[in-house]
Amino acid sequence: MTSPRFSTAPDGTRFRDLNGNGVMDPYEDPRRSADERTEDLVGRLSLEEKVGLMFQTVIEVGDDGEVLEAPGKISKSPTTTVVVHKNMNHFNVHAIRTARQAATWNNNLQALAESTPHGIPVTISTDPRHAFVENTGVAFSAGPFSQWPEGLGLAALDDVETVRRFAEVARREYVAVGIRAALHPQIDLATEPRWGRQAQTLGQDAARVTEFTAAYLRGFQGEKLGPDSVACTTKHFPGGGPQQDGEDAHFPYGREQVYPGGMFDYHLEPFREAIRRGTAAMMPYYGMPIGLEVDGEAIEEVGFGYNRQIVTGLLREQLGYDGVVVTDWELVNDNHVGDQVLPARAWGVEHLTAVERMEKILDAGSDQFGGEECVEMLLELVRAGRVSEQRIDESVRRLLRVKFELGLFDDPYVDVDAAERIVGNPEFRALGEEAQARSLTVLVNEERDGRPVLPLRSVGAVYAEGFRADDVAELGEVVTDPSQADLAIVRIGAPFDPRDDLFLEAWFHQGSLEFAPGLVYRLNQIAASCPLVIVVNLDRPAILTPFVGHAAAIVADYGSSARAVLDALTGRVLPRGRLPIEIPRSMDAVRSSREDVPSDTGDPVFPVHHGLELTDALVTAGQRG
Known part of the structure; x- marks a missing residue:
């Protein structure tokens, strides 16, 4: 799609006349640097336009790629309301059905943005959407995009080049439909076995996660941001893994983050690498540190997004980071969706009003409010003299610089046909x-x-659970009674405690890692009648101890199709995974471990990096058999 505002300057330079004045102003000049263009535009913007830049919220796509002019399932306002009337131009896109739909919608959205006073283009962001987890608060399953294992699966491959290749493929697919910002990588260290956010992490080993982080950012951003890049928001600074008792900080009962082993610096290691690699943005975590000292200084017990010692003192001043800091979602206002509510994640500052929370977030050093669209609240803070326009300008410069570096001011449109290809x-x-x-x-x-x-190898009869009959028919005649089978293959998920009181809670796998006793008994009965192969999907660890000594084979996957599982189990593709997390022996061992310390459950049934190889010789022997 071609913008109606493309023009040619007298010297032949092609530019977008975004303010419609017939002149190539400095911010419209593609030959100038991002810093020059940013400085020119900041001086032209109204306060309302500046404030709009500082909010990023959920947006939804029309069925046929049209902009949605009504509240969506989660989005609160019609598209024109947020883009034109609230001057917002950063949005986190949710469900995408097809590439054509997404690309068409991007072009329609960018055309709408051209109607604003200075034509500031929209930056579309997304949570991870190339794997299997479907959780509106965390990630989306692949849909039309290529499908890869979850982050834990990439870590299990223990191959930096595969991480880079994944990131490069995901970048090309994102750019094709107009997504130019990734709300990932999630480089929290998975040191607490119960934590419900592990699937998208890259494991517990700080040294390896640091290497994976570099490869991930290189694949998405390149050596520096440019017109073919996707800008990454690395999260969750300074590391969200050490949640007390493994409860997640999305929810009030999971607000505390603890460091009983004194491993704060260990969790910080991958973030140092992200800064070295020029991550475009950083997102502080919801968690509220309890009893934390950094360099001998007690850290205020408030959520990291509110914490000036962490955002300004540590991230900006000590680590030298001058990129965008965007808060995690809904630190200011409660989130109401239908008849469910999720309280604002105002951990440690619950007593403050919404206006006071916003003021504290700005004082902490953040540039953008995630999951919010309350622009009038920030406008009032400035007009009342509680926040200076100079402070607003600091954040606006950072946010605009990324848009210029991505080339969005020069051409934010995409080729719909190419997106489909x-x-x-x-x-x-x-x-x-x-x-x-x-x-x-x-x-x-x-x-x-x-x-x-x-x-x-093929057998006479096979019994299967968690697969369709067609999936396993190559192994033998499919029977419904394991006592009549020569082989049983059962696919299960890691256990969790179902919860569904607060919005989003039902999608989070939290609580005990123990399998229900009935399932354990039934599977071990199957194992007594024929060789049993258990495939367990690990979105976090599971207590596998009851199956050891009973199952003939136990295999972990981290997001794989039935076809991929059978390819690995039959040796058509050799499985090479190594555990990126340890598998504890018992829940007692988990409860006695320290949340911030890796491999701390004591005598795990399977240690981190454990994994058996199917050698080429074994595969050949199996094929002969």
């Missing part, structure tokens, strides 16, 4: 499926009849 193309899908299969981790592989059970 690029997104989810056969090459990208094949790479994702291979990564799914390779990431599987073989934890147990016993010998039966003189050979290891894996790789699987």
